[in-house]
Amino acid sequence: MSPMIVPLGHVFVLAGVIFSMGLLCLVAHRNLIMTLVGVEVMMNASLIVFVAASLRWRLMEGQAFMLFILAVAAAEVSVGLALVFSLYRRTGSIDPDTYDILKW
Amino acid sequence: MTPYAAIFYLLSGIILAATAMAVTRRKPVHAVLYLVVAFLGTAALFFLLGAPFLAAFMVIIYVGAIMVLFLFVIMLFQPSLRELGRLPQWGPAALLGVAFLAVAVVMVLKDPGSGMVLQGAGVKPRDFGHFVFDRYWLAVEIVSILLLVALVAVIQVGRKRGEDSAGAEEE
């Protein structure tokens, strides 16, 4: 009676593609804001995985976990943005390549 | 192809397109806006996957609060920084991304359980609420403490130099 949707693999592939795009955004941009955007995209992908898995096994834990991930994402984004802003105030730049005092 | 499958592919197309645009924009504001679209698509996907309550959460919390926060912080920067050059040095990153994607796809496709077709279902908000507070109330409390800690951290990190705790607070 319950309708069929798609094979699980397809959902996972979707999530994988989104994740790799987020990865690209994370490492390729010279802007810290974009780095955080990439993190958000990756989290989006993980949320999709969790919900799909919860549907596959018919357990509500997946959805509960999605809630927690959301909360954590909120906390992390706020702290991350605060840090970026503080860095900007200190050095006047948000290009991560300029923060290289740990260079040999 | 059931109609649900068609909806799924449509939604996934939207999400992918929006994410791709978000990743390749030069201006962060544009990127964030495209990201909003992607999240909205994700919310719809959740509806399809049987979690309407969570879809609402996505829209309210993720898009409504977090992306707005992004925009606020971006506005705090000088306008010169809101412009970026062409995406520099995207070679190694692209390589990495492609490699990662290839591996992920292969992994998924090789797994025998991935052929299983999802069956539609729905979770009522009331049941979901009962479930969370019945089984995972401790996690909820901890998450709330986490948010408190994040709040304190943001306040502390965001202070201007030279301010003391008794002075006026900046957000």
Added chain:
Amino acid sequence: MTSWLQDPSLAATLATWLPFISFLLILIFTREHRRLSGGIAVAAVAGSLAGALFLLIRHWGDAQPIQYSARWVVAGSLSIPFGYLLDAVSLTMLFLVAGISLLVQVYSLGYMAGDSGFSRYFAFQSLFAWAMMNLSISLATLQLYAFWELVGLSSYLLIGFWYERFSATQAGKKAFVMTRLGDVSFFIGLLLVLLHIGNSGIPEMNSPEAVARMDPGLLTLAALLIFGGIVGKSAQFPLMTWLPDAMEGPTPVSALLHSATMVAAGVFLFARLFPFLSRSADAMTVFLAIGTVSMLLASTMAIVSRDIKRVWAYSTISQLGLMIMGLAAGSLFAGGFHLTTHAAFKALLFLCSGVWVHRYGTNDVYEISGRGGRRLKIPMVCLVIAAAALSGLPPFSGFFSKEIILAALAGLKNPLWLAAGLIGAFLTSYYAFRLVFIILSPREEVREESGHHEGDAAYWVMGVPLLILAGVTLMLGFAVTPLREFLAGSTVHPGGNDGWLFYISTGLAALGVGVAWFEFGRRAAPRIGFVERIAPLRELFAQRWYLDHLYQWFVHIVIDRVLSRGCTRNEDRVINEAIDGFCRFTLDSGRVFAFLQSGKVRYNLMVMFGVLVLVALYFLFA
């Protein structure tokens, strides 16, 4: 009770270790009390002499040597014992050493009176006596080597006794280093023997079975190496220049160590290992050659020397060479008997000279004669007696022993050795009587205060040993036959051509005396020797045939410039550079790899995700 007394161990131990106790006592307790120190030392040596005499008399006619050995080191198939061995040679040597030590120490009581290092002197004398006596009765070669080194040490201490004088310290160092060179070769030879025979006991070494285990080439090599030690210790060519310099020490030291006992240790070793060493005919020829060369060289050096002690030092080298010639010619008795007689008359010569040195403060013989040396009767008479013995004039003891050596040399195939021996005899009597006549007939008589101090205790303290030694010199010659039986066992060397040899050698000795009288003794004598007229020859002899110069050159040029600079350069340029280069390589390679640390976050993130991909691959395929 009687058996305990008759046990030789007690006497042997007591005899040889009493001086050590004296050494310790003096060094630790009685350094401030001079007379007590002197008394302790003399008493100890007197005790040793008593023990030695007792042993000598008791074991005079023993067929078998008495030995006592305890195991010291046993390692696998090697065995190194220690203990004592009392056979004819060692008993004679023990008695000789004890006797002359006692006489010299009594003499020193007078000679060294008033010196600030009086106690130290007697401590070192006791040390030497202990070491030398133990050397004489050592059972094993390594034990002997230990005491050999100790004797060298006490020689160094006594030569440099007046250490405030730079020349004395230099002489002590030179003696030690030169003998050390000989000792190194000695030790290597000993080790060779030990490794092949497996036991370092002397009786084992001398036995025929042991020798059969070593092949002849190795035997010759070992013999030559051991002889290296003898060359060093007995001041033979080429390690001979330390002995004249050793005269920097006090005269009693020269009398005891560097004429009678320590330098005789080399000859004693030869006698000890005579069965072993004589098995290699080639080695014996080499020994003969070295002995001859030393004898002749030293005699030439003695002819032109003005320093009275130096003359006797050269004479010692020469006489030791003669002893070695006798031993190397195959006659144990020849060398051994001459060792004994030489000890007596050479010590006498030194002690007499010491009286003059002590009284006039100078070593120069012309000065001694000029200040009236001949008026001291006891030294003068004893000097003449001893010089006659040295020259080999009958009926003194030296005559008998020299005859025997010459007879042994005559028994060799090559007449060259005998000729060398005869020339040596002529030169010996010439230089001995040159000195005698210089002192006997001075040119200018400087009126010294003629106090003979006959009533002085010091006079008699120094005089009595002289008289005793003179008596020995006179008498010892007549003890040939019993001594021959004692030392050489029952083998008696055939007389052969004793007749004409006797006349020739005595004639040559008399000729030497005559020439010396002609040049020095007559009233109108020119007082210049026939060699001294030839300036280049005189220079050659006076500079000790430029041996010292050779050694200096060798040390400075070869060792210092070539070897040590080469080693230093090697260390700086090769070893240090290699290590520095290694460090530099490490630093540079670190610098090369440091470019990976760009400090950029993005690259770190990329690497992180790259690793993640690899881990995923692993889980995919594993």
